[in-house]
Amino acid sequence: MTAPIIEIRDVTKSYDAGRPALAGLSLDVPAGAALAVLGRSGSGKSTLLNLIAGLDRPTEGTVSVAGLRVDRLTESGSARYRRERIGMVFQFFNLLDDLTVQDNVLLPAQLAGMPAAAARDRAAELLAQLGIERHARTHPGRLSGGERQRVAVARALMNRPPLLLADEPTGALDSASAADVRELLVELNAAGQTILLVTHDTGLAEACASRIIELSDGRIARDVTVAVAR
Ligand code: ADP
Numbered sequence: 656m657t658a659p660i661i662e663i664r665d666v667t668k669s670y671d672a673g674r675p676a677l678a679g680l681s682l683d684v685p686a687g688a689a690l691a692v693l694g695r696s697g698s699g700k701s702t703l704l705n706l707i708a709g710l711d712r713p714t715e716g717t718v719s720v721a722g723l724r725v726d727r728l729t730e731s732g733s734a735r736y737r738r739e740r741i742g743m744v745f746q747f748f749n750l751l752d753d754l755t756v757q758d759n760v761l762l763p764a765q766l767a768g769m770p771a772a773a774a775r776d777r778a779a780e781l782l783a784q785l786g787i788e789r790h791a792r793t794h795p796g797r798l799s800g801g802e803r804q805r806v807a808v809a810r811a812l813m814n815r816p817p818l819l820l821a822d823e824p825t826g827a828l829d830s831a832s833a834a835d836v837r838e839l840l841v842e843l844n845a846a847g848q849t850i851l852l853v854t855h856d857t858g859l860a861e862a863c864a865s866r867i868i869e870l871s872d873g874r875i876a877r878d879v880t881v882a883v884a885r
C-alpha cells in the first residue's frame with residue numbers, strides 16, 4: 656500500500672476561545688482518490704481546506720501532504736508548496752480579468768520558473784484537453800461561468816500538482832455549467848488526479864467522489880466510500 660497523499664492527525668483548530676472549528680480530526684486520503692467534503696455552513700470545511708493548502712496552521716495536530724509537513728512550513732516554504740504541489744479551484748474562479756485566458760493559465764508556471772517554451776506547450780495542451788483552446792486570447796470576463804471554471808482548472812493543473820483542491824467549484828454555476836465541471840472533475844480523477852472537493856452539491860459529490868465525508872462541528876460525522884460504476 657502506498658502512503659496516503661494527505662495525512663491529517665488529531666487536528667484541532669481554534670480561532671478564538673469558543674468552540675474549535677476543527678475538533679480532533681484525523682483523515683487519510685490515498686493518492687488517486689476523489690474525496691468530497693460535505694457539511695453545513697460553519698462545520699469546518701473551509702478551515703480544513705485552508706490547513707491542507709498551508710494557508711493556515713492547526714492549533715494542535717499535524718498535516719502532511721505528499722510527505723511534507725505542511726503545518727511546519729515557513730511562509731516562503733508554504734507559498735512554494737502551493738505553487739508546486741497543489742492546484743486550487745474556487746467558487747468564483749479567481750481569474751485575473753486583465754489577462755487573457757492563456758496568460759492566466761501560464762501564470763503559475765511563470766511563478767514557478769518553468770522555461771517559457773515548456774510553459775506555452777503545457778498551457779496549449781491543457782487548453783486543448785479542457786476544450787477551451789479557442790478562447791486562449793480572450794479575456795475571462797467574456798466567457799460563461801462554466802468556461803471560466805475550465806480556465807481555473809487549467810491554471811490549477813499547470814504545474815502538474817499531485818493534489819487538486821476545489822472549494823465549491825460549482826457553487827456559482829448554472830446547472831448546465833455545473834454538469835460540465837462535474838464531468839471534467841470525473842475525467843481528471845479517472846486519469847489519476849487526486850481531488851479534494853468541498854461542496855454543498857450532493858449531485859457533484861455523488862458523481863465524482865470515491866469517498867464522501869460529512870463534517871459537523873469540526874468532526875467527521877459520516878464517512879462513506881462510494882461504489883462508483885465507471
Ligand atoms: P464552513 O466552510 O464549513 O462553512 P468554516 O471552516 O469557514 O466552515 O468555519 C468553521 C467555524 O470556524 C465557524 O464557526 C466559523 O465562524 C469559524 N471561523 C472560520 N474562520 C474564522 C476566522 N478567520 N476567525 C474566527 N472564526 C472563524
Ligand code: MG
Pocket residue numbers: 700701702
Ligand atoms: Mg466554507
